[in-house]
Amino acid sequence: MNPQPKTMFEKVWAQHEVVPETPDTPAVLYIDLHLIHEVTSPQAFAVLRERGLRVRRTDLTLATMDHSTPTRTEQVFGGAPITIESAAKQIRELERNCAEFGVELLGLQHASRGIVHVIGPELGVTQPGKTVVCGDSHTSTHGAFGALAFGIGSTEVGHVFATQCLLQRKPRTLAVNVSGRLRPGVTAKDLILGIIGKLGVAGGTGHVIEYRGEAIRALDMDERMTICNMSIEAGARAGMVAPDDTTYAYLKGTPRAPKGEAWEAAVERWRQLPTDDGARFDREIDLDASTLEPMITYGTNPGMVIPISGSVPAPNGDPAFAKSLAYMGFDAGTPLRDKPVNVVFIGSCTNSRLSDLRSAARVLRGRKIASGVKMLVVPGSQQVKRAAEAEGLHQIFLDAGAEWRESGCSMCLGMNGDLVPPGQYSVSTSNRNFEGRQGTGARTLLASPLTAAASAVRGRVTDPRELLA
Amino acid sequence: MEPIKTIRSRTVVLPLENIDTDQIIPARFLRSTTREGFGRNLFADWRYDASGAPKPDFVLNQPEARGCTILVAGRNFGCGSSREHAPWALTDYGFRAVVSTEFADIFRNNALKNGLVPVLVDEPTSRWLIEHPGAEITIDLETTSLALPEGQRVSFPLEPFARYCLMNGVDELGFLLSKSADIDAYERRRAAV
């Protein structure tokens, strides 16, 4: 019947080969959706200008601004100046480039603006079976819809501008099979941290991951995005989840998804995408979701992760490990629980969607954050912000003593000046705990929105299950 | 781009694993809209103290590092962000090659597009290099091999097309643009479905 069973990745790849790879040359791969932002695009626009080239498919290109944008309402909407001149310049330059090259821009005050990986799905431009790229490593997020989505550098952004194509060698495939169900208080963030802990930060290098199994099927789209988002943290450029009725229910009615007959035809096509029975992956790993606890990182890469009740592991002789613990100010063998926390950040393309904010609000409702703790809640997009305000979530955050901001990357990387001060401990729902990621000398502990909110309430690293009666 | 055939230099050694692109060039320096000038902020938070003064114990601040064009680093170099500012910072500083036992995918791609050669070596070679900082080595793209000071040669893998581009100073955009007819045909095929 089906002589050659294929993985979902292989199907999407094959559908986008303009010219297949040979031993001497990589494949020419067609790109269906090119998302751009202010930080990694200016040098690519400059190349177009130098060579007298145009953007080949402006209809497949969409720009927004998120990385260096302010999150203070008065700066976004009130005309207050953006204090970092270089950030303001990047924003102006994106406006100028998009106008000159005819690229649609969801600019600073646009109602659909937000973190690039939050707005693609929200608008319905992220769709199953598409190839999606962006000059940003967390483009892997869009794989939650069964798209092949990966981050590229600025030179490649220029390639896609000019040709709508990329030169690519075909990656290998890795199946991550997750059985069982997550227990209460354990979230998709804990699951992906658990997967990265098992794979290691380079375990996925050269591979596209497909997340499979009962635990993955049970996740909603926001949760699947959290999982795929952090694929890059295991070294994989892309992570994918097969589309199913959950995917279609999410996409149906989004502003830019196909409508009417075109919708029916699209779903028909999308149903062909999932990996065929009997298809082979280059590698497979298995994990049981029901064994997981809330997870938290103790070091300076996302693979340095333990269950929240655990202790910092013993040194392994690797100088990077010792350096990492010294940076964090943690001793081997000590528990993380009850370590003091200075800053809590709820946000980033990993955990800034409506369900993440609901999850944080569940813990914060009727509670106050501990005195001395600074807490920032930054929605992933203006749409998320409006939806959260419509259900009163912002009031819960404000009543608890947190700050409620306009959307953007914010404290995930601090380019806009939202920084964790040197030496301070931050429990953050973002995806990277690298040295200095949230500010020079900042010490980041990655965790779920539940754990982050619970830690804000206690002012100490806290297992959220203690506050979820 | 300048064609590259061989790179001969003493090495600078940073023996840490998982050196991420946030260390190579911290985010606050990405607010530039050009490709130039990132070298002075290469490894900024390891290289300078809070006042901006060079930290004397950091390897790039030691006199032996001056003029070296080959960096030897631990496993999984360049992980994290897709910022091409990382290879821009390394080349602007003067590096022409990085030697490691593993490179993050996006970093490797970005490096190759900027004349920075990622040299993938096995564990024993890496260990030897890490134990012998300042060793004079030669990286030869013709034979895709690395020659250690005693003349011992170790070959390394390099994707043939990337090697061709490096050796001939060709950039990939020209090659892609030459495929326009194929791209047109593909778009027509897709539109018909």
Ligand code: SF4
């Ligand atoms: S939220 Fe953080 S990880 Fe996501 S795109 Fe922005 S800076 Fe990158």
